[in-house]
Amino acid sequence: MDLLAKFREIQEKQKSYQYVLNIIGWDSATEAPGAAFPRRAKMLQFVTGELFKLGVNEEYQQAVYGLFEQLDTLEDSVQREIKKAKKALDKLTKIPENEFVEYQTLVGLSQRLWEEAKEKNDWDMFKGNLEKLVDYNRKFITYFDTDKEAYDVLLDDYEEGMDMFKYDKFFNTLKKDLVPFVRKVLKEGKPLDKDFTLDFFEANKQKEFCEYLIDVLDFDRTKGLMKESVHPFTWNTHPSDVRFTTRYLENFVFSSIFAAIHELGHATYEQQIDEKWNETGLSGGTSMGIHESQSRFYENVIGRSREFWEVHYPAFKELFPEQLKDVTLDDFHRATNKVEASFVRVEADELTYPLHIMLRYEIERMLFSNEIEVDDLPRVWSEKMVEYLGIEPKDYADGVLQDVHWSAGLFGYFPTYALGSAYAAQFYYTMMKEIDIDELVRTNKIKDINKWLKEKIHQFGSSKNPEELLVDITGEKFNPKYYVKYLIEKYTKLYL
Amino acid sequence: MDLLAKFREIQEKQKSYQYVLNIIGWDSATEAPGAAFPRRAKMLQFVTGELFKLGVNEEYQQAVYGLFEQLDTLEDSVQREIKKAKKALDKLTKIPENEFVEYQTLVGLSQRLWEEAKEKNDWDMFKGNLEKLVDYNRKFITYFDTDKEAYDVLLDDYEEGMDMFKYDKFFNTLKKDLVPFVRKVLKEGKPLDKDFTLDFFEANKQKEFCEYLIDVLDFDRTKGLMKESVHPFTWNTHPSDVRFTTRYLENFVFSSIFAAIHELGHATYEQQIDEKWNETGLSGGTSMGIHESQSRFYENVIGRSREFWEVHYPAFKELFPEQLKDVTLDDFHRATNKVEASFVRVEADELTYPLHIMLRYEIERMLFSNEIEVDDLPRVWSEKMVEYLGIEPKDYADGVLQDVHWSAGLFGYFPTYALGSAYAAQFYYTMMKEIDIDELVRTNKIKDINKWLKEKIHQFGSSKNPEELLVDITGEKFNPKYYVKYLIEKYTKLYL
Numbered sequence: 003m004d005l006l007a008k009f010r011e012i013q014e015k016q017k018s019y020q021y022v023l024n025i026i027g028w029d030s031a032t033e034a035p036g037a038a039f040p041r042r043a044k045m046l047q048f049v050t051g052e053l054f055k056l057g058v059n060e061e062y063q064q065a066v067y068g069l070f071e072q073l074d075t076l077e078d079s080v081q082r083e084i085k086k087a088k089k090a091l092d093k094l095t096k097i098p099e100n101e102f103v104e105y106q107t108l109v110g111l112s113q114r115l116w117e118e119a120k121e122k123n124d125w126d127m128f129k130g131n132l133e134k135l136v137d138y139n140r141k142f143i144t145y146f147d148t149d150k151e152a153y154d155v156l157l158d159d160y161e162e163g164m165d166m167f168k169y170d171k172f173f174n175t176l177k178k179d180l181v182p183f184v185r186k187v188l189k190e191g192k193p194l195d196k197d198f199t200l201d202f203f204e205a206n207k208q209k210e211f212c213e214y215l216i217d218v219l220d221f222d223r224t225k226g227l228m229k230e231s232v233h234p235f236t237w238n239t240h241p242s243d244v245r246f247t248t249r250y251l252e253n254f255v256f257s258s259i260f261a262a263i264h265e266l267g268h269a270t271y272e273q274q275i276d277e278k279w280n281e282t283g284l285s286g287g288t289s290m291g292i293h294e295s296q297s298r299f300y301e302n303v304i305g306r307s308r309e310f311w312e313v314h315y316p317a318f319k320e321l322f323p324e325q326l327k328d329v330t331l332d333d334f335h336r337a338t339n340k341v342e343a344s345f346v347r348v349e350a351d352e353l354t355y356p357l358h359i360m361l362r363y364e365i366e367r368m369l370f371s372n373e374i375e376v377d378d379l380p381r382v383w384s385e386k387m388v389e390y391l392g393i394e395p396k397d398y399a400d401g402v403l404q405d406v407h408w409s410a411g412l413f414g415y416f417p418t419y420a421l422g423s424a425y426a427a428q429f430y431y432t433m434m435k436e437i438d439i440d441e442l443v444r445t446n447k448i449k450d451i452n453k454w455l456k457e458k459i460h461q462f463g464s465s466k467n468p469e470e471l472l473v474d475i476t477g478e479k480f481n482p483k484y485y486v487k488y489l490i491e492k493y494t495k496l497y498l
Numbered sequence: 499m500d501l502l503a504k505f506r507e508i509q510e511k512q513k514s515y516q517y518v519l520n521i522i523g524w525d526s527a528t529e530a531p532g533a534a535f536p537r538r539a540k541m542l543q544f545v546t547g548e549l550f551k552l553g554v555n556e557e558y559q560q561a562v563y564g565l566f567e568q569l570d571t572l573e574d575s576v577q578r579e580i581k582k583a584k585k586a587l588d589k590l591t592k593i594p595e596n597e598f599v600e601y602q603t604l605v606g607l608s609q610r611l612w613e614e615a616k617e618k619n620d621w622d623m624f625k626g627n628l629e630k631l632v633d634y635n636r637k638f639i640t641y642f643d644t645d646k647e648a649y650d651v652l653l654d655d656y657e658e659g660m661d662m663f664k665y666d667k668f669f670n671t672l673k674k675d676l677v678p679f680v681r682k683v684l685k686e687g688k689p690l691d692k693d694f695t696l697d698f699f700e701a702n703k704q705k706e707f708c709e710y711l712i713d714v715l716d717f718d719r720t721k722g723l724m725k726e727s728v729h730p731f732t733w734n735t736h737p738s739d740v741r742f743t744t745r746y747l748e749n750f751v752f753s754s755i756f757a758a759i760h761e762l763g764h765a766t767y768e769q770q771i772d773e774k775w776n777e778t779g780l781s782g783g784t785s786m787g788i789h790e791s792q793s794r795f796y797e798n799v800i801g802r803s804r805e806f807w808e809v810h811y812p813a814f815k816e817l818f819p820e821q822l823k824d825v826t827l828d829d830f831h832r833a834t835n836k837v838e839a840s841f842v843r844v845e846a847d848e849l850t851y852p853l854h855i856m857l858r859y860e861i862e863r864m865l866f867s868n869e870i871e872v873d874d875l876p877r878v879w880s881e882k883m884v885e886y887l888g889i890e891p892k893d894y895a896d897g898v899l900q901d902v903h904w905s906a907g908l909f910g911y912f913p914t915y916a917l918g919s920a921y922a923a924q925f926y927y928t929m930m931k932e933i934d935i936d937e938l939v940r941t942n943k944i945k946d947i948n949k950w951l952k953e954k955i956h957q958f959g960s961s962k963n964p965e966e967l968l969v970d971i972t973g974e975k976f977n978p979k980y981y982v983k984y985l986i987e988k989y990t991k992l993y994l
Contacts, residue, residue: 018544022518025525037721038739041776045735048514206702225533239541243534280537 006080009065009087012056013283019053024239032231032247058094066091079465083283086464096145105138109411116409125380125398128409133376135411136369153370156414161291161421162467166367168480169417172424173360175482181390183490184354187341188392191497198329199337203255207321212248212262214317219266219300220449225273234261236268236297240280244272255322256338260301267300268293270452274460284464290415292468294422295429296455302352302423303430304451306338309443339496343391345400352423353493356485357390359420362405366413424485425472429459431484432476502576505561505583508552509779515549520735528727528743554590562587575961579779582960592641601634605907612905621876621894624905629872631907632865649866652910657787657917658963662863664976665913668920669856671978677886679986680850683837684888687993694825695833699751703817708744708758710813715762715796716945721769730757732764732793736776740768751818752834756797763796764789766948770956780960786911788964790918791925792951798848798919799926800947802834805939835992839887841896848919849989852981853886855916858901862909920981921968925955927980928972 026046034042056062069076069084076084094102112131119128143152150158154165209230216228226238231247238244246265251257271287279285287293304310308331311318315334319326326334341351347358365382368374374382383402388394395401407415433439433454442450458475472480522542530538552558565572565580572580590598608627615624639648646654650661705726712724722734727743734740742761747753767783775781783789800806804827811830815822822830837847843854861878864870870878879898884890891897903911929935929950938946954971968976 015544018541021538021541022522022545026518026521029521029525033723033725035719035721035723035739035741037718038736041736041738042517045514045517048511049518222533223531225531227529227531229529240534240537242537243531245531 005065005068006076008061009069009084012059012062012065016053016056017280019049019056021239023049023053024237028237028245031235031237032229058091063091063095079282079284082465082467086283092146096147097142101138101142105142105411108134108138109409112409112411113406116403116406120399120403123397123399123403125403128403129376129379132379132408135408136376136413139411139413140370151371153367153414156366156370157417160412160415161289161418163469164291164417164421169363169367169421172417172421172480172482173363175486176356176360176420179486180489181357183493184341184357184390185392187353187493187497188343191341191493194333194336194340196329196333197337198325198333199256199340200253201255201325202252203322203325205250205252208250208252208255208258211318211321212258215259215262215314216266218314218446218448219263219270219304220452221266221270222273226269228262228266234265236265236272238269238272238286240285241273241275241277244269260305260338263305264297264301267297270300270455271296271460274452274456275463276461279463279465286464288462288464288466288471289468290418291421291425292459292471294419295425296422296459298423299426299430299455303426303439304443304448306335306352307440307443308335309440311335311338312444313446336496339493341493341497343393345387345393345395346404348404353489354391356420356423359416361386361390362416363420366416370413421480424482425468425480427485427488428472428476428481430488501561501564502572504557505565505580508555508558508561512549512552513776515545515552517735519545519549520733524733524741527731527733528725554587559587559591575778575780578961578963582779588642592643593638597634597638601638601907604630604634605905608905608907609902612899612902616895616899619893619895619899621899624899625872625875628875628904631904632872632909635907635909636866647867649863649910652862652866653913656908656911657785657914659965660787660913660917665859665863665917668913668917668976668978669859671982672852672856672916675982676985677853679989680837680853680886681888683849683989683993684839687837687989690829690832690836692825692829693833694821694829695752695836696749697751697821698748699818699821701746701748704746704748704751704754707814707817708754711755711758711810712762714810714942714944715759715766715800716948717762717766718769722765724758724762730761732761732768734765734768734782736781737769737771737773740765756801756834759801760793760797763793766796766951767792767956770948770952771959772957775959775961782960784958784960784962784967785964786914787917787921788955788967790915791921792918792955794919795922795926795951799922799935800939800944802831802848803936803939804831805936807831807834808940809942832992835989837989837993839889841883841889841891842900844900849985850887852916852919855912857882857886858912859916862912866909917976920978921964921976923981923984924968924972924977926984 023046026042030039030042066084066087069080070088073081073084097105108131112128112135115131116128119125139156140152143155146155148155151166157164157166157169212228216223221228225242226244226246229245229247230249232249234246234248236244236246246262246269248258248262248265268287271293275286287296311331311334315331318334319329329337339352341353343354344350347355347362350358361383364386365374365379368382369376369379379402380398384394387401405416407413430439437450437454439451442448459471462471466474469479472478519542522538526535526538562580562583565576566584569577569580593601604627608624608631611627612624615621635652636648639651642651644651647662653660653662653665708724712719717724721738722740722742725741725743726745728745730742730744732740732742742758742765744754744758744761764783767789771782783792807827807830811827814830815825825833835848837849839850840846843851843858846854857879860882861870861875864878865872865875875898876894880890883897901912903909926935933946933950935947938944955967958967962970965975968974
């Protein structure tokens with residue numbers, strides 16, 4: 003059997019195992035009863051073990067490394083696949099097995115420890131584990147055959163093609179142009195007239211409205227569904243089965259609405275990918291950043307626009323006449339775009355959000371360049387919060403302990419969140435030249451927006467990398483100026 | 499490695515695959531979007547193939563047949579396991595592979611064909627497939643090394659220890675004592691005063707009431723949940739994860755209530771099995787009949803009792819004050835026990851239900867004794883409907899085509915439904931001597947009933963067979979007189 007056929011055969015088996023594990027993951031996150039988990043862990047050991055074996059066995063290694071040797075004889079998309087497969091294989095085979103297992107165990111323990119430390123606001127409890135997590139990551143990078151800087155390796159892991167050089171340029175632009183603007187809005191911006199957002203909104207009716215919204219946004223219900231979970235997320239096994247969740251907080255109605263629209267953005271991306279990529283290693287969205295660009299586009303550009311609420315505020319008000327009796331469309335629209343300096347990233351608004359990310363990027367960058375150590379984190383965190391947002395966290399839980407990511411060993415991941423919004427803005431200005439977004443939203447023709455995104459971005463799955471998408475669509479590589487322009491235009495209009 | 503260790507090792511792998519397939523089955527039945535199924539079928543081929551291989555491979559055969567040779571050296575429960583494993587293995591290995599595959603394909607096609615034939619009320623469309631299904635089953639039995647009659651082999655498949663001799667005795671008792679009683683009730687019974695049961699009852703509130711009921715019945719929500727599906731069913735992977743469904747028909751409120759209680763009966767059985775059996779081949783309820791005895795007990799003995807509605811009718815009425823404004827507790831209780839001669843088994847009431855089963859048993863018995871052929875079925879069906887219930891079906895869809903079972907190759911399965919109710923009655927009279935069921939229901943202490951059932955029946959899983967349970971609990975083997983006694987007592991009080 004030739005190498006490519008062998009590669010495909012093993013890949014198909016891997017996909018089968020991943021498929022069943024994915025379904026079980028969805029069940030775990032959305033409905034499995036609490037007592038079911040010990041049995042589940044035991045039952046999944048065998049299947050995850052089989053999957054792991056398929057990913058490292060000799061036949062597979064021969065196929066991948068063999069194909070990598072003859073890369074230029076393969077067609078473009080297969081080349082891309084083999085490069086990705088080799089990268090994943092390197093990671094599994096170059097790290098000594100005992101260290102790999104130790105690290106997995108450390109991650110498991112650290113996540114539980116982090117939860118406890120956050121709850122108890124106890125930095126000392128967690129910092130020892132964080133040091134170990136950083137050390138393992140520093141060490142693992144030395145095993146890979148690379149002349150890149152450590153943090154560059156991590157950045158590229160979460161966003162193909164990105165490195166410190168590019169991110170520095172991005173965040174320096176934000177620091178120069180956005181930080182002063184944010185300061186101005188916070189200081190001089192017109193305050194909101196009314197705050198109804200923390201009033202009581204019944205969960206059942208919130209659900210009814212979210213169901214209404216996913217039809218408005220033309221989500222294909224024959225190929226997916228919306229459910230509920232503590233932390234909203236999107237899940238998919240194939241374009242024909244894409245699901246997402248939201249959550250209903252009765253004292254913060256915007257949580258369900260904007261989580262639903264955000265996740266629907268991720269889900270629409272996955273639904274619109276050409277199914278043919280599922281027979282290859284190029285299935286699914288192409289990167290964290292591009293994925294986030296889609297969710298942020300739906301959430302912020304569509305979902306927080308005046309045009310959107312012109313059409314849909316009446317339906318919302320009909321469900322909650324009491325709570326909204328004195329709230330005009332303008333009040334409501336401005337409330338969806340409320341700006342404030344806050345401590346917690348996940349609660350931050352669109353305008354201040356990238357500054358939370360910038361802070362994390364700079365800290366990780368220094369950590370992996372050995373300019374600071376884990377011990378310095380709380381101090382550096384506070385200094386940067388004061389510098390960018392003018393506020394100083396009073397405790398660790400709202401500061402350095404707030405995010406789960408580091409406890410899970412995810413370093414280099416945060417910047418993709420801000421990058422996503424910046425990609426979205428760059429796409430947005432091209433899109434505006436080709437279709438009239440405001441008018442399509444106002445006339446309830448989101449279908450045409452979905453169509454544009456499918457044609458330009460979604461259909462390609464992972465067969466184009468982020469830079470290829472940017473260049474093909476906007477005619478230039480990543481350029482942060484669009485993001486700053488978008489934010490300043492939007493929030494000047496709203497606040498100044 | 500010794501044979502038992504090898505057997506356990508392979509069994510554990512089989513359990514792992516069954517586990518993941520079970521979870522996916524639950525997803526398929528309760529929420530997967532329609533478009534997901536082609537991909538699902540493709541992805542599951544590999545895993546089901548691996549599971550099949552584990553069930554027939556040489557190592558496993560050596561372990562099972564080897565252990566079977568030395569059966570008397572093993573402890574009792576292991577003996578029982580090995581006998582079950584051998585029986586299953588015989589079935590997989592003695593049928594030639596090509597015939598096995600042909601039969602599986604035939605079953606798949608026949609189920610779809612049956613659906614269409616039923617919808618079109620077209621017997622001729624389906625009967626050819628039914629003939630083939632019967633022929634395959636007749637032929638397969640000849641491959642097993644047995645001197646039993648064909649139908650006895652099938653009966654024992656679905657209910658260990660049962661055969662025509664025992665079922666004949668059972669159904670002859672019903673024919674002699676129950677048929678005349680049913681005729682009398684249908685002719686002379688006091689009619690119901692009001693029929694509110696087909697009025698409109700909002701689905702959301704039905705759900706609220708069903709959620710209330712599962713707490714009343716003390717279902718352990720940390721180890722399970724209730725969901726919705728077109729056909730109610732119970733599902734489990736382990737006592738720590740047992741789920742069931744009901745359905746909400748807005749024009750037949752009893753459907754959701756009694757399906758929920760019925761399935762909860764199955765589910766409580768599974769939840770209360772000792773977890774230790776899950777490390778063996780003796781996990782899960784011991785037989786179809788015993789399982790049905792539990793669901794029928796909860797549904798009919800508890801759920802349709804006057805005591806039950808004395809306590810819970812007020813809560814129900816509070817949800818539906820308009821629909822129930824003229825309905826007294828007595829009206830309501832009698833309505834839950836409405837008796838009528840009807841064509842369709844799944845809609846039949848508790849009293850007439852066993853006559854529907856008797857008809858099917860007699861037909862299957864004649865079919866597998868070659869006394870009739872498939873061509874005769876519609877005629878025989880009509881004759882027996884007239885004889886037992888005094889009504890003659892006007893079309894096939896409400897007659898011989900009504901059930902899915904035969905299209906799925908399930909012959910010998912139906913009688914377990916009636917047997918379940920009969921087992922339940924036999925347990926009931928013993929139970930009444932030990933605990934005061936009426937009083938426990940009236941004082942809302944279902945917990946104590948669950949406890950009795952756990953101690954006497956549930957905890958044992960499949961480690962005792964039906965006859966052992968009956969003898970250990972009631973002091974005698976299966977005796978149909980209790981069932982007739984129970985029905986005549988109950989319905990005399992209600993109707994005569």
